[in-house]
Amino acid sequence: MALAVTHVLVVIIILELFRYYVFEKDKFPRYLVVIGGIAGLVPDVDIPLGWFLSLVSGTTVYFHGLFTHSIFFVLLFLALAFIRHYQDDQKWAKIFAVIAVGWFFHLVLDCFYGGFSSTETKLFLWPLTIMPSFCPSWNVYLFAPHIDAILLVVWLIHEEIHGYIKKYV
Numbered sequence: 001m002a003l004a005v006t007h008v009l010v011v012i013i014i015l016e017l018f019r020y021y022v023f024e025k026d027k028f029p030r031y032l033v034v035i036g037g038i039a040g041l042v043p044d045v046d047i048p049l050g051w052f053l054s055l056v057s058g059t060t061v062y063f064h065g066l067f068t069h070s071i072f073f074v075l076l077f078l079a080l081a082f083i084r085h086y087q088d089d090q091k092w093a094k095i096f097a098v099i100a101v102g103w104f105f106h107l108v109l110d111c112f113y114g115g116f117s118s119t120e121t122k123l124f125l126w127p128l129t130i131m132p133s134f135c136p137s138w139n140v141y142l143f144a145p146h147i148d149a150i151l152l153v154v155w156l157i158h159e160e161i162h163g164y165i166k167k168y169v
């Protein structure tokens, strides 16, 4: 599985590219990029949730990858986006759409990275109990901390070069 910085930054970069090259900027406000980036990390909420439930129950509760790593949630947010779109609520249609995008790329990255232990069963198709066989086994997860660090540094340099870091002027 990929680590936090990669999950957030990959979605931010993809949405930023779409914002720049596909949509008009005023039709795609910057907060959508932020929401999408955060949504890119949300499926891993089952990790701290497991810690909390372990603390409360006194036994080890671990269900990372069981439910939140399902394409079901992507389809759910996509459906909500379409519903809001046809109800002419474009603001929420876009919010649900970027959440679906962030969630989807979390699953893509985890699938691509691999490295799940037997207790980290990724049920990408939950509630169906079919185990996915389409994820490559390239062991990219071994380099996850390195990729995280490189991506963060490159992104920071990019932000600085383009003058996006303004607080310290």
Ligand SMILES: [Zn+2]
Binding pocket: 001, 002, 043, 044, 069, 106, 110
């Ligand atoms: Zn994950």
